[in-house]
Amino acid sequence: MTEKKEILLKIRDLRIEGYSDEKWIEIVHGVDLTLRRGEVMGLIGESGAGKSTIGLAAMGFARDGCRISGGSVEFDGLELTTTAEEDLRALRGNRIAYVAQSAAASFNPAHKLIDQHTEAPVYYRIRKRMEAQEDAMELYERLRLPNPREIGFRYPHQVSGGQLQRAMTAMAMACRPDLIIFDEPTTALDVTTQIEVLAAIRDIVDQFNTAAIYITHDLAVVAQMADTIKVLLKGNEVEEAPTAEMLENPKEEYTKSLWAVRSFKRPQKPRPTSEEPVVSVQNVDAAYGPVKVLDDVSFDVYSGMTVAVVGESGSGKSTTARVITGLLPPTTGRVLFKGEELPPNYRSRTKDQLRQAQMIYQMADTALNPKVQIHEIIGRPAQFYGGLKGAALKSRIDELLDLIELEPAKYFHRYPPELSGGQKQRIGIARALAAEPTFIICDEVTSALDQLVAEGILKLLDRLQKELNLAYMFITHDLATVRSIADEVVVMKQGKVVEQGPKDVMFTPPHHPYTDLLLSSVPEMDPNWLTTLLEERGVDNIGEAADK
Amino acid sequence: MDYFVLGYYTLLIGASCLAAYYQQRPIFMLLFSITLVSFVMGIIGGKEALWTTTVVAASIGLAAGTSYGFREFLINISGRETQKMLRTAPLTASFGMFIIFTYAIMGIFAPVIAPYGEAEVIGGAFDPPDENMLLGADQLGRDMFSRIVYGARNTVGLALMATGAAFVMGAMAGMLAAVKGGWFDQLMGRTADVIMSVPSLIFALLLLSIFGTNLTVLVVIVAVIYAPRVFRLTRAVAGNVVVMDYIEAAKLRGEGTWYLIRKEILPNSTAPLIAEFGLEFCFVFLLLAGLSFLGLGIQPPTADWGSMVRENATLISFGEITPLIPAAAIALLTVAVNFVVDWMLYRSSGLKT
Numbered sequence: 004m005t006e007k008k009e010i011l012l013k014i015r016d017l018r019i020e021g022y023s024d025e026k027w028i029e030i031v032h033g034v035d036l037t038l039r040r041g042e043v044m045g046l047i048g049e050s051g052a053g054k055s056t057i058g059l060a061a062m063g064f065a066r067d068g069c070r071i072s073g074g075s076v077e078f079d080g081l082e083l084t085t086t087a088e089e090d091l092r093a094l095r096g097n098r099i100a101y102v103a104q105s106a107a108a109s110f111n112p113a114h115k116l117i118d119q120h121t122e123a124p125v126y127y128r129i130r131k132r133m134e135a136q137e138d139a140m141e142l143y144e145r146l147r148l149p150n151p152r153e154i155g156f157r158y159p160h161q162v163s164g165g166q167l168q169r170a171m172t173a174m175a176m177a178c179r180p181d182l183i184i185f186d187e188p189t190t191a192l193d194v195t196t197q198i199e200v201l202a203a204i205r206d207i208v209d210q211f212n213t214a215a216i217y218i219t220h221d222l223a224v225v226a227q228m229a230d231t232i233k234v235l236l237k238g239n240e241v242e243e244a245p246t247a248e249m250l251e252n253p254k255e256e257y258t259k260s261l262w263a264v265r266s267f268k269r270p271q272k273p274r275p276t277s278e279e280p281v282v283s284v285q286n287v288d289a290a291y292g293p294v295k296v297l298d299d300v301s302f303d304v305y306s307g308m309t310v311a312v313v314g315e316s317g318s319g320k321s322t323t324a325r326v327i328t329g330l331l332p333p334t335t336g337r338v339l340f341k342g343e344e345l346p347p348n349y350r351s352r353t354k355d356q357l358r359q360a361q362m363i364y365q366m367a368d369t370a371l372n373p374k375v376q377i378h379e380i381i382g383r384p385a386q387f388y389g390g391l392k393g394a395a396l397k398s399r400i401d402e403l404l405d406l407i408e409l410e411p412a413k414y415f416h417r418y419p420p421e422l423s424g425g426q427k428q429r430i431g432i433a434r435a436l437a438a439e440p441t442f443i444i445c446d447e448v449t450s451a452l453d454q455l456v457a458e459g460i461l462k463l464l465d466r467l468q469k470e471l472n473l474a475y476m477f478i479t480h481d482l483a484t485v486r487s488i489a490d491e492v493v494v495m496k497q498g499k500v501v502e503q504g505p506k507d508v509m510f511t512p513p514h515h516p517y518t519d520l521l522l523s524s525v526p527e528m529d530p531n532w533l534t535t536l537l538e539e540r541g542v543d544n545i546g547e548a549a550d551k
Numbered sequence: 552m553d554y555f556v557l558g559y560y561t562l563l564i565g566a567s568c569l570a571a572y573y574q575q576r577p578i579f580m581l582l583f584s585i586t587l588v589s590f591v592m593g594i595i596g597g598k599e600a601l602w603t604t605t606v607v608a609a610s611i612g613l614a615a616g617t618s619y620g621f622r623e624f625l626i627n628i629s630g631r632e633t634q635k636m637l638r639t640a641p642l643t644a645s646f647g648m649f650i651i652f653t654y655a656i657m658g659i660f661a662p663v664i665a666p667y668g669e670a671e672v673i674g675g676a677f678d679p680p681d682e683n684m685l686l687g688a689d690q691l692g693r694d695m696f697s698r699i700v701y702g703a704r705n706t707v708g709l710a711l712m713a714t715g716a717a718f719v720m721g722a723m724a725g726m727l728a729a730v731k732g733g734w735f736d737q738l739m740g741r742t743a744d745v746i747m748s749v750p751s752l753i754f755a756l757l758l759l760s761i762f763g764t765n766l767t768v769l770v771v772i773v774a775v776i777y778a779p780r781v782f783r784l785t786r787a788v789a790g791n792v793v794v795m796d797y798i799e800a801a802k803l804r805g806e807g808t809w810y811l812i813r814k815e816i817l818p819n820s821t822a823p824l825i826a827e828f829g830l831e832f833c834f835v836f837l838l839l840a841g842l843s844f845l846g847l848g849i850q851p852p853t854a855d856w857g858s859m860v861r862e863n864a865t866l867i868s869f870g871e872i873t874p875l876i877p878a879a880a881i882a883l884l885t886v887a888v889n890f891v892v893d894w895m896l897y898r899s900s901g902l903k904t
Contacts, residue, residue, distance in 0.1 A: 328803055349803055357805045370796035374818035387804060434800070 008039040011079055011181055011214050012061055018073035019056055019065060019238075031056055031238040033074065040181070041212040045229030045246070047219060047261075049453040050424070052235040054218045058184045061216060062099050063091045079181065096123045100175035104187040106167040110159040117155030120174045129178055142173040145210065146203040165196030169203050176207060183208070183215045189224060193315040193480055194524040201227055201526075202537055220453055222261060223526030226250055227533040234258050246530050260455065269465055271506050272308055272490045279342050281306045281442050281474040282327060282360070287336035289326050296322045297333070298498045302491075306441060307468065309475040311489035311506075313482065313521065319498040320478045324444045327476070328362060340442075358388045361435035365447035367427035371419040377404075377430060378415045384437040403433045407463060425456035432463065442474045449484055461488055482525045486510065494518050556593065559601055563589065618646035640894055647890030654884055658704040665697035670852035677866060677873075687873055690862050698854035699877060705849055706856045707884065709770065710836040716774035717835070718828060721781025726812045726820075728782070729789035740786075743779035751776050752841060759847045769848065773838060777831055784827050788820040822898065829892030833885045840881055856881050 019031040031053045038044050046054045056069065063083030065071050076083040078099065083091065095101070103109040111119060121135035130138060136155070143151035146169045159167060168188055175183050188204065189197040205228060208215050217228045225232055225246075232249045234241040234257070242255050253259050280303035289297040297319050304310045312320045325331040327338055329349030338345045340359065346352050364370035371380055382400045385391045391399055401411040407429040419427055428448060435443050445464065449457035465488055467473060479485060485492060485506070492510075493503040494517065502515040514522065523536060563586045570579035585604075592600040622645035626637050637645075657664060666683075667673055671693060678688035686695035724743075728736040746754075758772045792798065793816065801815055842848035843857030851858065856877035863874035 330799070330803070349805075352805075354805050357803060362800065362803060364796045364800070366796065370800060372795075372797045372815055372819065375814065384804060387806070438804070 008041060010037060011040045011042075012036065012038040012216075013077040014057075014061065014074065015077075016074035017057065017060055017071070017076060019053070019060060020070055020072045022068045022070075027070070027072070029072065029238070030069070031060075034235070034238070034240050036061075036233065038182070038214050038216065040214055042231070043208060043215045043217055043229045045217045045219065045225035045232040046235060047222060047225050047232060048235035048241075049220060049455060051237065053238040054220075054235055055186050057235070058186055058216055058218050059101075061182070061184060062095055062101065064095070093127075096180075097127045097129075097178045098180050099182045099184070100178070100180040102168075102171050102175050102183060102185045102188050104190055106171040106188075107159065107164060109171060110167065112159050115156050115158055116162070116170050116174075120155065120170070120177055123174075124177050127178060135177065139173065139177065142176055142207075143170070145207060146170075146173050147199070148173075163196070165192055165199050168192065168200045172200075172204055172207060176211065176213075179211060179213075181214060183213055184218070185215060186218045187220070190219065190221070194482070194526075195315060195520060197224070197526070198524050198533070198536070201533060204228065205533070221526065222454075223528050223532070226528055226530045227526060234261070250528055250530065268487050274308065274491070274505070275305055278305060280304055280339075281341060282476070283339040283342075284323065284327065285337050285339065287323070287326055287333045287338065289322060289331055289333045291331075296498050297326065300336070300495070300498070300500050302493050302500065302503055304442065304474045304476055306474045307472045308490045309468065309477050309488055310491045310493060311477040311479060311485040312493045312495060313479060313485055314495035314501075315480060315521075317497070318495040320480075320495055321446060322498075323495070324362070324446055324476065324478060327444065328360060354388065358384075358438045359440050360442045360444070361438050361440040362444045362446065363428075363431050363435050363448050366451055367419075367424060367431050370431050371427055371434075373418060373420050375418070376415075377417050377419070377422075380419070380430060381433045381437050384434060388438050399437070403437055406436060406467070407433045409433075423456075424452055425459060428452060428456075428460055429463065432460075432467070436467065436471070440473070442476070444476045444478070446478045447480070448477075450479065450481060457484075464488070482522060494521065553598075556598060556601060559589070559605065560586070614646055615642055617649055618642045621645050621649040621652075636898070639898075643890040644894035647887040647894075650883060650887035651891065654703050654707060654887075657700055658707055661700050661704045665694075665700040667694040667697040669693070669698050669701035669854040671697070677863075677871075686876060689859070689873075690865075695859075695873060695876065698859060699856070699880060701854040702856045702859060702877060702880070705853055706836070706839060706843075706881075709766065709849065710832060710839050713770045713773035713839065714777070714828065714832045714835045716770060717777035717831060718781050718824070720774060721778035722785045722824060723812075724778070725782045725785025726789045726816050727808070728786050729793050729816070730808055730811055736786075739782065743782050746776065746779045751838060755838065755842060756845070756847060759842070764847055764850060766849070769839075769842075773835055776838075777835055781824075781827060781831065784823065785820065788823050789816050792816050792819045822895065826892050826895045829888050829895065833888050836881070836885065 014034065014036040016033045016035065017031055018029060018033055020027040021030045022028075034053070034057055036044070036057070046057065048054050056066070059066060060071055060076055061078070063071075063076060063078075063086060071084050074084070078094070081094075083094075086094075110116070117136055117139050120139045121130075121132055124130040124135045124138070125132050129135075139155055140152050143154055148154050148166055148169055154162060154166070154170070162170065172183075172185075172188070185204065189200050192200060201224065207213075215228075217225060219225050229246050231243060231245050233243040234249075234255070236257055241257050242249075242253070244254075249258070282304040284303075285301050287297055287300045288295065300319070300323055302310065302312075312323060314320050322331065326333050329345065329347065329352055332347035337347075340356065345356060349357065378397075378400050381403050382391075382396055385399045385403075386396055389399075400415070404411040404414055409426060409429055414422075414426075419430065422430065431448075448464075449460055452460065461484065464475065468475060475488075477484070477489060489506045491504065492506050494501045494509070494515070496517050501517050502509065509518065510522070512519075523539075526532060529535075563582060567579050567582035567586060570582055585608075589601060589604060592604065596603075619642060622637060622640060622642070625645070625648070626634050629637060672691055673694055674684060674688040674692040676688065676690050676692050678684065678692060680687040684694045684696065686699070689695055689698065724739050728739045754776055755772055758775075759768070762768045762772070793811075798811065798815055801811055839848055840855075840857030840860075843855045844861045846858070846861070848857055849855040859877040860874050863877075866873050867875075
């Protein structure tokens with residue numbers, strides 16, 4: 004971090020344009036960036052801030068439909084914006100490497116990991132194939148992958164997501180590049196897996212003294228990784244400062260709002276004593292074919308309350324939702340709705356039973372039909388269940404749009420692809436509300452959204468709950484969300500309920516060991532958090548702890 | 552060296568210089584290579600070769616000009632969304648649309664356009680073209696031009712009906728199979744396999760000789776033969792749509808199968824289906840023409856391009872191009888439809904920038 008180190012990457016007044024609606028629109032408006040050897044810079048901002056675009060421009064690359072329209076990108080004395088494509092290709096993968104968000108999508112599923120790993124060094128004649136394989140195994144070991152000598156000979160689908168992301172990092176290291184660009188490498192991972200990957204990345208970047216640009220929207224993560232942080236907003240730089248300074252003393256309003264985003268918290272409600280639960284899941288077992296995915300799951304949801312179901316991916320959270328909605332009939336056990344047993348299959352449920360329980364999906368993109376206008380999406384449940392028509396239907400749609408804080412006149416005739424992620428999610432909420440339900444399942448509703456937008460959605464859901472006395476089942480892997488809106492928490496692991504209870508009890512020790520692991524894995528804003536945590540756990544058994 | 556040759560070279564060289572001056576590299580390269588080729592052709596083939604080149608170039612230019620004009624015309628008369636779409640259309644696509652438009656006019660107003668009836672004998676067999684008969688007479692002395700015009704109505708109309716029927720059957724079955732799944736899917740899939748495993752022309756001949764040749768039977772048979780292809784495509788496309796969350800949401804709402812198909816699946820699979828419609832139309836058209844050529848399709852004296860090729864085939868040995876005219880009509884429509892389909896495929900594949 005000393006100022007004497009040689010400058011590796013110098014970006015000056017970088018302007019990038021994107022092609023849309025038959026004209027070029029500037030999306031990055033003159034950003035400067037200076038990166039020295041061995042330094043890690045965090046780029047942070049909401050989606051659409053231009054983080055990834057700038058990251059790619061650091062390799063002299065612009066996505067299809069984008070072009071670098073001005074400014075300079077100087078890598079180790081070489082001006083990339085004017086360099087010929089062949090020379091750039093010789094640089095990429097060799098001296099500058101890129102680690103993409105989804106390792107699963109970036110590996111070629113038809114080749115073994117090690118073959119993909121050795122491709123670049125062999126192509127650039129840095130190493131012979133056998134040497135490169137040997138080197139790959141060594142890197143796998145340094146990244147603490149299990150069975151480093153064998154794991155390379157597996158295909159991408161045969162290893163887990165966290166391992167794949169680490170193998171991808173190893174691959175980026177194959178030519179010992181001067182610069183690595185990490186584009187949200189842990190965003191798609193569970194908190195417990197995220198730690199392994201973060202620790203591995205940090206170690207290897209330290210060991211080889213590689214410079215890195217770390218792109219993320221998660222502040223707590225970037226605090227662990229970066230030496231300096233640059234905050235971006237809509238293609239403009241907001242501010243840049245060393246990590247510690249940035250965390251303690253952000254200067255700009257926007258940065259402060261990013262920092263304060265998790266401040267939303269609502270008081271916890273006690274469970275009503277006399278009332279019957281709205282939904283009661285009783286001793287449910289469920290299976291996909293011969294594979295058992297739920298094992299004796301029981302919990303209750305009371306009206307006006309939020310039950311958060313947390314756990315890693317594959318823990319059976321979403322499957323529980325499928326059992327409640329009737330998409331997956333349970334093998335044993337039953338689901339009660341206001342004391343009445345629901346038919347296990349949704350096809351045999353009555354229209355009213357279907358109406359009472361609604362669902363909001365994680366991916367608003369796939370949850371809304373892209374070819375249907377907003378008023379029809381929202382209006383259909385009202386028309387279908389309530390039999391509303393003509394003017395009554397229109398006023399109901401307007402009312403619903405008002406409820407989700409979208410201007411009726413403006414959005415009535417729009418199509419979903421014309422809306423932003425947060426607006427789409429609001430439409431998803433409106434569609435659920437249109438049925439006038441008493442119980443809503445929220446399946447990871449905020450995990451695909453930026454933090455500021457996610458907070459808006461959470462506030463909206465909370466307001467609606469108060470106004471309409473709704474019961475929520477909130478499926479999430481994000482414990483910060485749980486902290487902000489849950490009344491009760493159910494922790495699931497491998498199809499079993501590990502622990503459940505009111506939020507305040509769940510968040511105060513002592514915990515079940517798994518709850519403890521989950522809680523301690525949530526990144527905190529403290530830049531020393533990862534180091535401390537690794538020391539506490541003992542570096543070598545991170546993997547074990549996660550597998551337990 | 553006469554004025555024509557002089558003008559020919561002056562125009563080419565002048566135009567290439569202009570193109571070069573305005574930095575239009577591809578146009579310059581094209582024009583100048585034509586100039587160079589013309590030098591050689593002029594020496595070998597003389598003035599006639601240059602005339603041919605001029606005529607070919609002029610007709611290509613005319614076609615391009617017509618396409619350009621037709622596209623501008625369409626842009627002017629259509630709504631905003633369609634306008635945006637049409638602006639991105641290449642000239643080949645608007646050429647295709649122009650040809651299809653012309654054929655449609657020809658088919659719809661056949662009795663008005665054609666000077667004689669399709670079965671009317673007005674001259675001697677194989678009479679050469681004169682002021683009464685634009686393209687001469689066929690083997691029975693009927694006016695060739697009138698029969699071509701009526702042929703547009705009969706052949707294209709029949710092909711359109713057969714393709715439409717194939718689409719209604721195939722697409723419905725495909726979407727139902729995708730929604731229902733299970734045994735219904737299996738049943739439909741295997742039935743489609745059985746039909747597709749028999750070569751289509753042989754199968755058509757077989758069925759036609761069993762059920763006899765009349766128009767209804769012809770349409771139904773061709774539709775049945777082509778429906779499985781549509782079924783397979785629709786099922787694949789719909790299969791990608793039914794796994795979406797909005798389908799799950801609709802199912803959980805308690806919506807019926809018909810609503811799912813009509814409102815949720817169909818709007819999301821129209822693009823590939825329209826593209827497929829164009830392709831299938833060409834195949835059906837060629838199959839029908841082939842059947843007519845073999846004598847099992849549309850029966851005389853109804854004018855039909857396929858049988859017209861066969862009936863006048865003998866003329867080919869006398870160096871007449873008459874039998875080639877209906878063949879060219881078939882070829883032109885096929886090419887035109889494919890131009891339009893190419894453009895639609897390009898759009899639906901998301902390659903547009």
